[in-house]
Amino acid sequence: MTRPYIPWLLVVVALALAAVYLFPLYWMYVTSFKSGSEIFANPPTFWPREIDLSIYPSVWTRRTMHVFLWNSTLIAAGVTAITVIFGTGCAYVLARYRNVWVDIGLFSVLMLQVLPASVMVTPLFVAFNQFGLLNYPRTAVVLAAAAKAMPFFVVLVRATFMTVPRELEEAALVDGNSRVGAFFSIVLPLARNGILVCAILTFMSSFGEYIYSKSIIQDPSLQPASVGLSGFLGPNSTDWNAIMAYSAIYVTPILAVFVLLQRRIVSGLTSGALK
Amino acid sequence: MTAQIELKNIDKHYGAFHALKNVSLSIAKGSFVALVGPSGCGKSTLLRSIAGLETITSGDLHIAGKEMTGVPPRHRDIAMVFQSYALYPHMTVEENLTYSLRLHGVGKAEAKAKAAEVAATTGLSALLSRYPRQLSGGQRQRVAMGRAIIRNPKAFLFDEPLSNLDAALRVQMRKEIRALHDRLGATSVYVTHDQIEAMTMADWVVVMRDGIIEQQGRPLDLYDQPVNRFVAGFIGSPAMNFVDGVISEDGRGVVVGAGDRIPLARQAEPNRKVVAGVRPENLRVAEGAASFHFEVGNVESTGSATYLTSKDGALQLVQTERLGFSVGDRVGLDIDPALVHLFDPQSGARI
Numbered sequence: 054m055t056r057p058y059i060p061w062l063l064v065v066v067a068l069a070l071a072a073v074y075l076f077p078l079y080w081m082y083v084t085s086f087k088s089g090s091e092i093f094a095n096p097p098t099f100w101p102r103e104i105d106l107s108i109y110p111s112v113w114t115r116r117t118m119h120v121f122l123w124n125s126t127l128i129a130a131g132v133t134a135i136t137v138i139f140g141t142g143c144a145y146v147l148a149r150y151r152n153v154w155v156d157i158g159l160f161s162v163l164m165l166q167v168l169p170a171s172v173m174v175t176p177l178f179v180a181f182n183q184f185g186l187l188n189y190p191r192t193a194v195v196l197a198a199a200a201k202a203m204p205f206f207v208v209l210v211r212a213t214f215m216t217v218p219r220e221l222e223e224a225a226l227v228d229g230n231s232r233v234g235a236f237f238s239i240v241l242p243l244a245r246n247g248i249l250v251c252a253i254l255t256f257m258s259s260f261g262e263y264i265y266s267k268s269i270i271q272d273p274s275l276q277p278a279s280v281g282l283s284g285f286l287g288p289n290s291t292d293w294n295a296i297m298a299y300s301a302i303y304v305t306p307i308l309a310v311f312v313l314l315q316r317r318i319v320s321g322l323t324s325g326a327l328k
Numbered sequence: 329m330t331a332q333i334e335l336k337n338i339d340k341h342y343g344a345f346h347a348l349k350n351v352s353l354s355i356a357k358g359s360f361v362a363l364v365g366p367s368g369c370g371k372s373t374l375l376r377s378i379a380g381l382e383t384i385t386s387g388d389l390h391i392a393g394k395e396m397t398g399v400p401p402r403h404r405d406i407a408m409v410f411q412s413y414a415l416y417p418h419m420t421v422e423e424n425l426t427y428s429l430r431l432h433g434v435g436k437a438e439a440k441a442k443a444a445e446v447a448a449t450t451g452l453s454a455l456l457s458r459y460p461r462q463l464s465g466g467q468r469q470r471v472a473m474g475r476a477i478i479r480n481p482k483a484f485l486f487d488e489p490l491s492n493l494d495a496a497l498r499v500q501m502r503k504e505i506r507a508l509h510d511r512l513g514a515t516s517v518y519v520t521h522d523q524i525e526a527m528t529m530a531d532w533v534v535v536m537r538d539g540i541i542e543q544q545g546r547p548l549d550l551y552d553q554p555v556n557r558f559v560a561g562f563i564g565s566p567a568m569n570f571v572d573g574v575i576s577e578d579g580r581g582v583v584v585g586a587g588d589r590i591p592l593a594r595q596a597e598p599n600r601k602v603v604a605g606v607r608p609e610n611l612r613v614a615e616g617a618a619s620f621h622f623e624v625g626n627v628e629s630t631g632s633a634t635y636l637t638s639k640d641g642a643l644q645l646v647q648t649e650r651l652g653f654s655v656g657d658r659v660g661l662d663i664d665p666a667l668v669h670l671f672d673p674q675s676g677a678r679i
Contacts, residue, residue: 223381224414226401227485228428228475242418 081304085109085297092293108298116281116299124191125260125277125303131195132202132259137252139199140206145236147207148214159211166204170264173201178268190270194277197265202255213247214240250318257307278303331390332357332515333378333483338387340373340539347373349539351387355483355517355532360509362518362530364562370539375485375519379408392482402431407476408485411492413468415460421447421471422456428479442478449508450474466497473505477512484509486518490525502529523563527551535559557676560605560669566635568605569643572673575600581619582670588620593665602679605669608635608644611661613651618660624653 084092085108086101112118147159177197186193217240225235263279270276282303285296333355340348348370355361363371376382378389380401389397396404415424425446426439447453450470460468469489476484490498506529509516520526526533527547534544543550543559554560560568573584575596581589582604590604625639636645636653653659670679
């Protein structure tokens with residue numbers, strides 16, 4: 054009867070890995086509450102002796118965080134909009150038609166997923182420069198990041214579309230709807246959850262987009278929060294609780310959204326897989 | 329009678345696969361036509377071509393006198409009941425029923441009244457605000473039917489609508505669909521792989537195999553006069569027995585073994601190799617001298633009938649009397665010579 058022990062072992066391993074991954078998050082919050090001297094105390098304290106929240110408003114104004122967060126939101130919204138509008142159509146076609154061209158399309162979409170942003174950024178920079186897009190750096194970042202987010206979205210939403218039976222569409226056609234009408238009135242409502250979940254994931258990941266923004270946007274008033282944060286960090290940085298407070302302000306909304314929606318996100322991601 | 333649906337020389341290719349081979353079929357107005365055949369015979373493809381869900385590679389299709397070959401499904405004014413029912417899961421029963429009406433610009437109040445009327449005839453009145461997932465299989469089936477009849481189409485197309493129901497419900501729905509057809513005076517095309525459904529429901533049965541129509545006709549004509557061995561074996565349950573043999577010297581019987589001879593009602597070409605077809609229900613246990621014999625290999629009793637299968641599995645016999653045979657018994661058999669069918673061993677064609 055050794056079998057019941059195996060799941061326990063796996064649970065312990067999973068918890069240990071989660072702890073390793075989540076510890077920085079905990080440390081971020083804790084450090085942001087500490088005073089300057091306590092941060093450097095040895096041995097370190099795992100819970101601040103005195104919680105000091107005054108760093109939050111001061112960081113907010115000192116680092117003009119509203120500008121950074123606004124830019125982040127703008128970029129994330131732009132990326133999500135482009136990805137959802139084009140990615141949904143693309144995913145539908147890839148889900149419904151089966152021929153050589155569709156296979157080639159699917160393969161190239163998956164190839165895009167493989168290319169890392171750090172490799173793509175230089176050629177993109179050169180191309181955007183040629184097109185004069187660097188004068189609109191946020192637009193340029195939105196385009197680049199949308200291209201990066203697209204494959205993930207397309208692959209997941211395609212799986213969602215595959216779970217919508219073809220016969221429903223055919224029934225709608227026979228009932229008197231057009232191909233496009235059947236897509237909007239039958240297929241889209243049924244795939245809505247999956248699309249919504251993928252859109253949220255796309256939004257959250259592009260909210261933290263860094264590589265393209267860092268390389269393409271020079272003007273600090275147009276930079277997103279991720280780049281603004283890196284402006285803090287340097288070889289001699291000591292302002293740890295301000296940095297941690299900044300990070301906390303940046304990350305907390307995303308975390309909150311994720312925690313609120315996590316049940317739907319998990320079910321949305323697995324519903325395609327189970328069918 | 330005028331043809332409601334007219335198919336002329338229809339061909340359909342899926343890449344290299346030739347799914348429909350020069351199919352021509354005329355479906356009379358008000359008739360109930362069943363397309364039967366084994367899976368992959370092209371019956372569903374034919375139905376879907378009529379609906380416009382498949383494009384025809386070549387040939388002509390007319391519905392109610394109008395050329396419909398390349399017309400999209402929505403302009404064909406036909407209704408279809410799918411095997412999976414294809415109810416819209418995000419709509420209530422009422423919304424499912426009125427979907428086509430709303431698409432055709434029928435007003436809300438009128439659509440609602442129409443839905444209530446259809447629901448009453450199909451027994452769905454209490455279920456109008458439910459969602460499909462809250463319905464049983466039979467209820468879903470009724471919604472699918474209701475959705476088809478609500479707009480009074482030129483033809484109803486059924487794609488194996490009963491195959492997801494249990495046996496008892498299937499028998500009941502069979503009658504209901506037929507009754508509905510008669511009441512509406514509709515034209516129906518019904519695809520099934522179940523020959524009993526085809527025989528019991530249809531006025532006209534079309535037997536298909538490998539993309540061609542093997543035979544079409546009234547159900548009993550198909551049963552009595554199958555044009556080839558395939559149709560003979562497909563129509564009728566349990567299936568017709570086929571026995572290899574040679575026509576006797578006098579041409580009045582088929583010699584099927586030592587001293588065994590199946591009598592014929594007419595003169596046949598002597599010494600010709602043939603396949604004799606005899607239906608299990610036409611075989612009788614001989615009272616006097618038997619014309620041929622049979623060793624019992626298996627006995628199945630359902631109460632109303634007894635099914636005997638020969639030791640080699642080649643011959644089956646259905647008797648309504650309880651005969652009390654057991655495995656290993658040698659039984660003498662007889663048959664009315666008029667009920668013996670002869671087929672060519674190579675081509676399978678009726679002789």
